[in-house]
Amino acid sequence: MTTDFKPVSSSKISISELMLPSHTNFSGKIHGGYILQLLDQIAFASASKFCGNYCVTASVDTVNFLKPIEVGELVTMKASVNYVGRSSMIVGIRVEAENIQTGAVKHCLSSYFTMVAKDKEGKSVQVPGLILSSLDEVRRFRKCIKQIEAKKELEDHAKITNVNSIEDLASLDKYNVLLEIG
Numbered sequence: 143m144t145t146d147f148k149p150v151s152s153s154k155i156s157i158s159e160l161m162l163p164s165h166t167n168f169s170g171k172i173h174g175g176y177i178l179q180l181l182d183q184i185a186f187a188s189a190s191k192f193c194g195n196y197c198v199t200a201s202v203d204t205v206n207f208l209k210p211i212e213v214g215e216l217v218t219m220k221a222s223v224n225y226v227g228r229s230s231m232i233v234g235i236r237v238e239a240e241n242i243q244t245g246a247v248k249h250c251l252s253s254y255f256t257m258v259a260k261d262k263e264g265k266s267v268q269v270p271g272l273i274l275s276s277l278d279e280v281r282r283f284r285k286c287i288k289q290i291e292a293k294k295e296l297e298d299h300a301k302i303t304n305v306n307s308i309e310d311l312a313s314l315d316k317y318n319v320l321l322e323i324g
Contacts, residue, residue, distance in 0.1 A: 161213055180217075209239075230269070
């Protein structure tokens with residue numbers, strides 16, 4: 143168990159960027175891939191700032207695209223470490239887009255990245271414990287625990303599912319799929 147603890151506030155990062163025509167997809171909205179690149183950068187910055195080490199992305203656990211982002215909007219990403227394990231951290235990111243002419247702000251995306259702290263040799267290293275200073279921080283921490291449990295349950299289910307069984311194949315009849323297995 144670690145004896146070094148840091149507050150969530152020590153991981154908080156905020157970046158803003160004006161969305162340009164070069165960031166658009168074929169429908170004229172900001173390309174999701176471009177936003178994912180920015181998400182990875184801010185997750186790295188938040189995790190590294192918190193633990194004081196280089197960090198790598200272990201997984202992108204959730205990316206919920208809620209509203210499209212338009213050219214000319216000012217996108218602000220806010221990130222903080224919501225959960226810590228031994229060497230891993232879950233970084234929560236909120237993305238908002240502001241129409242800079244009207245001042246209207248919309249919540250466009252929420253995301254969770256699992257980052258792992260590494261030493262100079264590339265080995266995983268222990269991260270500080272997390273000081274939770276508000277009920278909102280406790281809520282976020284508990285949400286991460288639920289995410290971890292759900293992820294483990296899904297992995298465990300995949301290990302025990304027998305996709306060769308008649309019962310399993312028959313259970314797929316309620317989905318929009320046609321089985322043509324030879």
